[in-house]
Amino acid sequence: MAEIAHAPITLTAFDWVPPFARGQVRDLRVRWALEEVGQDYAVRYHARGQQKQADHLALQPFGQLPTYEEGDLVLFESGAIVWHVAERFPGLLPDDxxxxxxxxxxxxxxxxxxxxxxxxxxxxxxxxxxxxxxxxxxxxxxxxxxxxxxxxxxxxxxxxxxxxxxxxxxxxxxxxxxxxxxxxxxxxxxxxxxxxxxxxxxRPAFTRALAAHMAGFTGEPPAGRKSPPKTPTQQGE
Ligand SMILES: N[C@@H](CCC(=O)N[C@@H](CS)C(=O)NCC(=O)O)C(=O)O
CATH class of the missing domain: 1.20.1050.10 (Glutathione S-transferase Yfyf (Class Pi); Chain A, domain 2)
Structure with a gap:
């Protein structure tokens, strides 16, 4: 039910994204699912750009995050991961x-x-x-x-x-x-x-997942990064 250093499940997440994207990166969906079903998980954090390197491409062919590792199982696509979590652990699906x-x-x-x-x-x-x-x-x-x-x-x-x-x-x-x-x-x-x-x-599980997701942004922006684009709200939505 928490992000811990050693757990049978490991996710990947970014250690930095621009402020407007925080709270929306797709590892949040997976964290939320794991919180709903009461499973601890570890997170391997990537700096921006690291998702395109060979070791990550072996897990995620499109060079994106999140990924999910559980024993021999490696999964990518947040939808497939959330579905796997829902099938594997009780709490997110009815019985019928x-x-x-x-x-x-x-x-x-x-x-x-x-x-x-x-x-x-x-x-x-x-x-x-x-x-x-x-x-x-x-x-x-x-x-x-x-x-x-x-x-x-x-x-x-x-x-x-x-x-x-x-x-x-x-x-x-x-x-x-x-x-x-x-x-x-x-x-x-x-x-x-x-x-x-x-x-x-x-839902309490979402609140916990969001807090852990936000706490993970401890990295530095990539060198030469321009100021982030404006959010829809800043643009008058
Ligand atoms: N359909 C994929 C989309 C994954 C995705 O767009 N990930 C973004 C973060 S939310 C990413 O890794 N962006 C960096 C990149 O594409 O290089 C999923 O749901 O897992």
Missing amino acids: PGGRARALAWLLAALNTVEPPIMDYAITTMFEAAEPWSKQRRPLVEARIRLRLEAAAGRLGDGEWFAGPSFTAGDLMMVAVLRLLDGTALLGSFPTLAAYVARGTA
């Missing part, structure tokens, strides 16, 4: 096969249907904000997100969680993805979804 399949559907919906337009928004408003096409693209990108949020809000209705009466790995991933929009007018215009995100992030 139908309920488990529904949880998987929401986990995949979060990553495959909801997150892509939200990442596009992050690219447009932050990483490529200075590019001449970004301003023009923004209304289109926002409209695509709104379509997804409308559909999700319609399905959630006045329910508490997406895949059934209890919190599941599917909700963990939906909350993790939707909170990328925390503080924006986009999420704010869907009060039931904003409340859903608040419900998910109020």
Whole structure:
């Protein structure tokens, strides 16, 4: 239930990212899942750039984080890792096969249907904000997100969680993805979804995971690093 030096499970995480990205790097999703199921874990921290070196590429072919090691098992992709944790340890899935399949559907919906337009928004408003096409693209990108949020809000209705009466790995991933929009007018215009995100992030396991994630940023920025791009909030969202 905590990040400790020696544990049967080891994750990788960055020791430094710009302030706007802290609280959003994807090791947080894995930490959250492990906190929900009560498993300790160790973290191997990487400086920026180290994720492209051969020893890490052997674990993660795309040179990204997080990774997960447990005995002989090496996993990459935060969705696959969270799903593995949910299947391996009780606490994130119901017992019935139908309920488990529904949880998987929401986990995949979060990553495959909801997150892509939200990442596009992050690219447009932050990483490529200075590019001449970004301003023009923004209304289109926002409209695509709104379509997804409308559909999700319609399905959630006045329910508490997406895949059934209890919190599941599917909700963990939906909350993790939707909170990328925390503080924006986009999420704010869907009060039931904003409340859903608040419900998910109020869970003690999330609070512990976020605290450990934030405490891990003890490294230095890479040499020659320019000042970070502005957050959506700073840009008037
Ligand atoms: N689909 C991957 C995405 C992983 C990803 O984008 N990781 C980012 C941190 S959140 C990263 O490693 N960025 C550095 C890079 O791509 O070089 C997952 O969910 O694990």
